[in-house]
Amino acid sequence: xxxxxxxxxxxxxxxxxxxxxxxxxxxxxxxxxxxxxxxxxxxxxxxxxxxxxxxxxxxxxxxxxxxxxxxxxxxxxxxxxxxxxxxxxxxxxxxxxxxxxxxxxxxxxxxxxxxxxxxxxxxxxxxxxxxxxxxxxxxxxxxxxxxxxxxxxxxxxxxxxxxxxxxxxxxxxxxxxxxxxxxxxxxxxxxxxxxxxxxxxxxxxxxxxxxxxxxxxxxxxxxxxxxxxxxxxxxxxxxxxxxxxxxxxxxxxxxxxxxxxxxxxxxxxxxxxxxxxxxxxxxxxxxxxxxxxxxxxxxxxxxxxxxxxxxxxxxxxxxxxxxxxxxxxxxxxxxxxxxxxxxxxxxxxxxxxxxxxxxxxxxxxxxxxx
Numbered sequence: 001x002x003x004x005x006x007x008x009x010x011x012x013x014x015x016x017x018x019x020x021x022x023x024x025x026x027x028x029x030x031x032x033x034x035x036x037x038x039x040x041x042x043x044x045x046x047x048x049x050x051x052x053x054x055x056x057x058x059x060x061x062x063x064x065x066x067x068x069x070x071x072x073x074x075x076x077x078x079x080x081x082x083x084x085x086x087x088x089x090x091x092x093x094x095x096x097x098x099x100x101x102x103x104x105x106x107x108x109x110x111x112x113x114x115x116x117x118x119x120x121x122x123x124x125x126x127x128x129x130x131x132x133x134x135x136x137x138x139x140x141x142x143x144x145x146x147x148x149x150x151x152x153x154x155x156x157x158x159x160x161x162x163x164x165x166x167x168x169x170x171x172x173x174x175x176x177x178x179x180x181x182x183x184x185x186x187x188x189x190x191x192x193x194x195x196x197x198x199x200x201x202x203x204x205x206x207x208x209x210x211x212x213x214x215x216x217x218x219x220x221x222x223x224x225x226x227x228x229x230x231x232x233x234x235x236x237x238x239x240x241x242x243x244x245x246x247x248x249x250x251x252x253x254x255x256x257x258x259x260x261x262x263x264x265x266x267x268x269x270x271x272x273x274x275x276x277x278x279x280x281x282x283x284x285x286x287x288x289x290x291x292x293x294x295x296x297x298x299x300x301x302x303x304x305x306x307x308x309x310x311x312x313x314x315x316x317x318x319x320x321x322x323x324x325x326x327x328x329x330x331x332x333x334x335x336x337x338x339x340x341x342x343x344x345x346x347x348x349x350x351x352x353x354x355x356x357x358x359x360x361x362x363x364x365x366x367x368x369x370x
Contacts, residue, residue, distance in 0.1 A: 018045055019109055030054050033061035048109035049094055056087060081121060088117045093278070095135050100281030104142035111135045127163040130156045130170050134177045141177075141184050149181055172201035172216070179219055188223050195220045211279065214243045218286050225293070237290050241307050244283055248314040249347065251275065255318065256354055280319055287312050302338045309335060310348060317351065322358040329355050 015024040017037035024035030026042060031054045036042040042050075060083050064076055095110035115132045122128040133156035140149035156174055160166045175197040182191035199208070199216035206212045221236035251274065275283070291308045294300065309332040316325035329352045336348060 017041055018050075019112060028054065031057050031061075033057050044105070045109045048098065048106040049091055049113055050109070052094065053087060053090060053113070056083070056090075059083060060087070084117045084121050088114055088121065091117065092132060092135070095132075095139075096278050097281055099135055099138055099142075100278060100285055102142070102285070104139045107135065107139035111139065125159060125162070127159055127166050127170065130159050130166075130174065133159070134173050137177050138180060141180050144184075146181065146184055149177075149184075153177055153181060168201040168204045169212070172198050172205070172212070175201065176216055176219065179216075183219070183223055183226075188227060191223055192220060195223070209243055209246070211243060211247050211283070214240045214286065215282065217243075218289075237293065238304065238307075240286060241290055241304075241311055244287060245307060245311040245314070248275075248283075248311060248318060251318055252314050252351060256350065259354075275318055280315070283315050287315060302335050306332065306335045306339060310344070310351075313351060313355070317355055317358075320358075322355055322362060325355045326359050 015035045016022070017024045018034050019041045020037060022037040024037055026036050026039065028034040028036075028042065028050065034045075034050065034054070034057060036045070060080060064080075091110050091114035095107050095114060098104075098107045098110060111132055115129065115136065118126070118129050118132055133152045137149045137152040137156065140146070140152065153174075156177075160171060160174055175194045179191045179194035179198060182188070182194060195216050199213055199220075202210070202213040202216060217236050218240045221233045221240065224230075224233035224236065287308060291312060294305050294308055309328055313325050313328040313332050316322070316328060332348065333352065336345070
């Protein structure tokens with residue numbers, strides 16, 4: 001973290017804390033354009049996002065010298081907007097990653113930056129603000145700050161309501177967060193209603209069997225699980241597992257086929273699909289939770305255990321964590337030994353073989369380097 005620089009604020013100049021907008025008394029010594037009310041807020045901002053954007057803040061917060069021509073002023077303004085858009089993308093992506101990692105406290109500073117830049121660029125009533133409102137709402141739900149979450153969701157809801165060209169993808173995310181809020185309040189019927197809307201809107205964009213729809217099914221399953229309606233919950237957890245297993249199987253097949261070819265590899269549009277960081281984090285969160293539920297069940301069902309283990313092994317393989325892929329692969333082999341061979345047996349054998357090959361290659365590289 002950058003060193004603390006105590007300030008003696010010049011007369012008439014009001015400096016505000018980056019996080020809470022209270023009067024600021026210390027400065028980041030690295031960028032010299034960011035201020036805080038105390039060391040705790042400086043530390044929180046640094047851990048969340050400031051370390052990544054510290055130097056990027058300098059050109060957007062340093063006064064621009066007077067430019068004579070209108071063309072120069074227009075160009076300077078356009079550059080400023082582009083820099084702010086880059087910061088919106090960076091801070092939103094980091095806030096989303098922290099959210100999937102369950103680091104709800106650390107989400108807030110990154111998302112607060114994103115909201116501030118979004119307001120500057122798009123204005124207070126733009127639909128562009130909705131994704132950030134939803135991230136802030138979900139982080140506050142995770143922290144148990146339901147009143148604050150409700151406020152952010154209210155802003156998001158009215159913005160969506162007043163926007164004629166709002167996409168169904170955003171509507172899906174809005175209803176998912178409303179579902180999570182009502183679930184946290186114990187209002188399960190209202191929660192299920194919103195999660196049903198989430199699934200409906202997500203399905204209109206990508207179809208009911210797409211990974212973007214799986215989150216709604218997962219959260220709905222969690223509600224039925226809490227209500228001890230185990231048959232419904234179990235069916236939904238299986239649906240989520242199947243969605244991810246089908247998706248990851250396709251990606252693994254493309255990657256394995258590519259590794260077997262020599263020379264340049266050409267992909268068609270279907271083969272260009274990949275997991276981004278947020279999808280990977282969401283998959284890990286959802287699939288790990290389903291595995292824990294399957295593992296802790298009074299009566300373990302080998303077929304269902306094999307499916308979730310296969311899916312997790314593929315996920316770690318695609319994320320190039322071959323050590324973890326190997327560990328989950330061993331568990332998978334142990335379970336599949338209890339089952340009759342089926343159409344998936346060959347795919348599992350090929351996956352495990354490729355995991356072992358990657359592990360051996362990594363070990364050989366390490367031995368050469370040492």
